[in-house]
Amino acid sequence: MNDVDSKYKPIHRRDLTRSFLPALHKKCTSKLQEICAEAKHVSLTLDIWCDRLMRSYFGVTLHTIIDDKYKTFLLSFERLEGRHTSDKLAAEFDRIIQLYNLKDKIVRLITDNASNNLAAFDNIILPGFDDYFDGIIDDSSESEFESESKFNDKETDDYAPAVGEEKQVQTHEADDSIYQTTLDSATEEEFLRLPCFCHCLQLVVIDGIKASAAAVSSLQKVASLAKLSHSSTVFSERLEKFNYTIPRANRTRWNSQFQTVKKVVDIPSSILNSILSDLKKNDLILNSKDRKVLEEFVSLFELFNEATVLTQGESYATICLVAPTVLGILFDLERELGSSTLPIVSLCEALIASIKARFSGLLRYFEIDVPFNTYCMSERFSDVIFLISPLLDARFKLLWLDSLHTFVKLRVVEKIRDAYVRYYSKLNFSVLQNAGANVLNTTEHNIDVMTKTRIHLLNENVFFHI
Known part of the structure; x- marks a missing residue:
């Protein structure tokens, strides 16, 4: 200096x-x-x-x-x-x-x-x-x-x-x-x-991991392959010749381990098995059963991985993601469970049961059966803010309700409309206060009249396509 x-x-x-x-x-x-x-x-x-x-x-x-x-x-x-x-x-x-x-x-x-x-x-x-x-x-x-x-x-x-x-x-x-x-x-x-929605989602993942006993042997091979790629330059160089790499997993980030599994599954069997045979690592070869189990494992946790990434945003509101994400993951898991070829049924059942228990307050809005005994914070997801926030996001609006039965969807829309009108009334009431109006003398009847004059506008502009 x-x-x-x-x-x-x-x-x-x-x-x-x-x-x-x-x-x-x-x-x-x-x-x-x-x-x-x-x-x-x-x-x-x-x-x-x-x-x-x-x-x-x-x-x-x-x-x-x-x-x-x-x-x-x-x-x-x-x-x-x-x-x-x-x-x-x-x-x-x-x-x-x-x-x-x-x-x-x-x-x-x-x-x-x-x-x-x-x-x-x-x-x-x-x-x-x-x-x-x-x-x-x-x-x-x-x-x-x-x-x-x-x-x-x-x-x-x-x-x-x-x-x-x-x-x-x-x-x-x-x-x-x-x-x-x-x-x-x-x-x-x-x-x-x-x-915290992200924490609750991670708890669902933990519940699913505990029920993944059927996939342990296949996942152990993936972990061994990942460790081999980070300790053997010969193996990693052979993979790089075919433009494949296996990322390093992190102990404290479950989705980093998920990405490791996904990358291994993406490597064609012919290439991976050929390299392992040349290196005398036949015990790490993924057979057809391993492939099927791992592909289903990736399929079940894919939406959880996407939701984990999306809900970590700092520069945008993420509360609008909660209801569409929970509903989308639940319906996707139920479709997977209905498939006759599902190799790891216990994992899928555990994930469904955990979602219903941890998000019971939200799922009751959609008339979905949830267990009687739930976690103490699960009822907090019954807050109406989780219902109306997707409406204000152009990516969702009311499209995320299309998977529901028609009559259930109409009842949910009615709940959203009532909540939206109620919030709109509160906002107008707050504006009057800030403007210095004598709101202390304003009666509930006057507020109701003000609200009803705008209901037709909400029906035409917000809910017109229902």
């Missing part, structure tokens, strides 16, 4: 930590407060994150629309020490709400299914891939997550049971008191706190 600018004087570490960084933090906080003051309605996502040194952090992200543009900001990323009790989370949540004055603006909170859910997602390993990860060090090792479980409370909903322990279906109500200390409760048809 002396050659670049002889007058440049480096900042002392003490000044950087005591002056510059605190001033920058204060400036960022002030700017976020201005943004929150400008926003009319916000949604928050909350998560507890742990780094490799086992230091825990409580992250809060804000989502809002300002000037017709979708905005996302990180409001807080504070260190959490000790056990993650409800009182500690409530205190930190209240501090953030008060700091940014968000009490009357929060529409929804998206949280994990429990205060400690990391252990349920740390090692989602496909059957047969255990040996593949032996000796491989990932970004997050098992010891880290074992330590994490010591710091956190036991999960109240979905957690990975110990060996020999049977996980019981939870039927109790989810406790929202942690995040409602300073907030008003939502209406009967709405929930302030909603579960």
